[in-house]
Amino acid sequence: MQKVSVHLSKKVADGYVIPLGPANLVAVITDVGLVGCGAFDVAALDSFSYPAAKVRPAKGPSIVTTDDILTGIIKEVNRGAMSRGITNGMTGKQALELL
Template sequence: MEKITVHLPHKDAEGIVIPLGPANLVAIITDVGLVGCGAFDVAALDSFSYPAAKVRPATGPSIVNTNDILTGIVKETNRGAMGRGITNGMTGKQALERL
């Protein structure tokens, strides 16, 4: 597992990359919520009132690293994330700036 610090305009967040055979589980986690790859069940996280969004890659077949989260396109959000202004179509970085 790899952990890195991701610098956002108003705070730092923690990026994680967990290799799972042919794919990686990737997310960037703030003190409020997370933006992750397609493997995350954002609806399930909503049951814990935890704001979350998942992104699809802007290029390439899958999310591989935290940069892919930042440049990826939000494809699903839960109610907590929507309440913070996160919408489908924005970049992962734009979503993280709202968390």
């Protein structure tokens, strides 16, 4: 597992890359919620009142790095994330700035 610091405008988040065979499980987590790759079930996280969104790659076939999370396009948002202003179509970095 790789852990990196992701610098946002008002805080530092933790980025994680976990190799899972042919794919990586990738997320950036703030003190409030997370933006992750397509493997995350953001609806399930909503049942814990945990704001979460997932991204699709802006380029390439899949999310591989935390930079891919930042440049990725939000494709699914749970209620907790929506209440913080996160919407489909924004970048992962824009969403993280709201968490």
